[in-house]
Amino acid sequence: MAGSPRARKQSLLRILPRRTRGEGDAPAPERLAIPREIRVLIAAAFVIAIGFGLVAPILPQFAQSFDVGVTAASVIVSAFAFTRLLFAPAGGWLVEKLGERPVYIIGLLIVALSTAACAFAADYWQLLIFRGLGGIGSTLFTVSAMGLIVRLAPPSIRGRVSGAYATAFLLGSIGGPLIGGLLAGLGLRVPFLAYAVALLVASAVVFFQLRDTSLADRQAARHQAPLSVREAVRDSAYRASLMSGFANGWSSFGIRMALVPLFATAVLDAGPQVAGISLAFFAGGTALSLTVSGRLADTAGRKPLVITGLLVNGAAMAALGFSGSIAVFLAICVVGGIGTGLLNPAQQAAVADIIGTGRSGGKVLATFQMSADLGAIFGPIVAGLIIDRLVVGSYALAFVATGALALVAALTWLAARETLPRQSRDRVPG
Structure with a gap:
């Protein structure tokens, strides 16, 4: 009967969000689809990776256009990784204070603005500073993206979600240099502007697509420290x-x-x-x-x-x-x-x-x-x-x-x- 306790329980389980169920109650991986919010993050990862691939091949050459040697050009590449490492603890702290979604968008916007600034760099030192600032934004959206996936992915398909996210990044990284090589023919500064636009698109998609879901915000139920x-x-x-x-x-x-x-x-x-x-x-x-x-x-x-x-x-x-x-x-x-x-x-x-x-x-x-x-x-x-x-x-x-x-x-x-x-x-x- 529709009004029986068993029927009411089954109906309730169907409408309850998956995150309220215990981790051991997750359905089998074959039956469980990747949540929409994670599909949004995967699409954003693809766009971000394409943009990164646009600038990676031409970055050393762009640095050398300021009449510096190979070592100085290599430092431009290392500066991004160095600031990522240096600001990773701050990124983790911000995620816990502000929540994953705001930090993710802030990180994307920092990388977008710093990358656009690289396109207008007047000398080597400006390029170094702007590229280093991009590393700060990168560590913010990387840590927050991992945090969102942790919270949104049902335990029984976490491996599949991680694989899909990695595949999106990989495909974008492969396609990015191909597009970047074509854009470089228009000038070494053009790929930086294209990357900045790609990041703005990704941040807008994430903002609007995850705006109305409580799963994406710090206000979601958290009963533990x-x-x-x-x-x-x-x-x-x-x-x-x-x-x-x-x-x-x-x-x-x-x-x-x-x-x-x-x-x-x-x-x-x-x-x-x-x-x-x-x-x-x-x-x-x-x-x-x-x-x-x-x-x-x-x-x-x-x-x-x-x-x-x-x-x-x-x-x-x-x-x-x-x-x-x-x-x-x-x-x-x-x-x-x-x-x-x-x-x-x-x-x-x-x-x-x-x-x-x-x-x-x-x-x-x-x-x-x-x-x-x-x-x-x-x-x-x-x-x-x-x-x-x-x-x-x-x-x-x-x-x-x-x-x-x-x-x-x-x-x-x-x-x-x-x-x-x-x-x-x-x-x-x-």
Whole structure:
């Protein structure tokens, strides 16, 4: 009967927001669609990544147009990463004070305005300052986007959501340089203006699409204090995530971007085209594995995917230094990208599991982001010291050191707990 207690309970469950249900009550991943709010964030990530890809290839060249050397041009690139690292704790604090959505939009607007200012920079120092300010905005919207995904993604599909978000960024990063190369023909300043416009579009979409949802604001039901870093560090999975984040930043954002292209030109005697193609092959391997890694992280568990990704990526990076031909080199690049694609969704889902949907974790997310940024900064530096000072010209040793770090991170995860609730795995049909 429609008026029976059982019928009333079922009707109530149908209209209750998913966030009010317990994490263990989440439906099976196959039956649960990605929430609309997260689809908005994924679309915004694609736009942001395209914009970033517009300026990344021409930034060093634009810096050199002010009559500076290679080192000064490289500092322009590093300034963005440095300010991201420096202001990450402030980003986490703001997320806990203001909420994820306002900080996300503020971050996008800062990057938009600073990028537009880069287009009108009159000298090198202005460009350096404006680019550094962009790093502040970047860390704000990165930490807040992670926080929104933590709160909006049902626990049983966190891996799939992380995979979809990473795929959007990856596709945008691939398409951005292609568009940027075309726009650069109109002048080196034009891509910066195009990126600023893309960011304004993304911020407007997020503002209007998430304006009327309580899930996007700090006023949503939170009955617990924010999760502190000290509390999170007591969790073996969070400690392992910091280690794997550092190793991933070292390998994927540091060594891959700085050492792999140099190896292609200096050791394999290949032209700059092969160096660029190698990065595309890495991205292709990542895209290939992202098609399945998110769902696997929601069924097999976060821990197996993280360990597998670390081992695959670490083995590939160690092997790169011994590749004797371009064909072998590019094949190993694909394998390394596959490892990264296996690792990232599961790792981000694990951090989301640790925080949970009922608490804010801005500082915890910022610390996790800092671990990857530190790896990205120190990886190329240590590799350069190995090649230039320790064993001159030994790219192989630098790559082996990168693989060894990934192995250490995998061993750390062996001792960590599985964060995916057991019932979420048990409910997936065989």
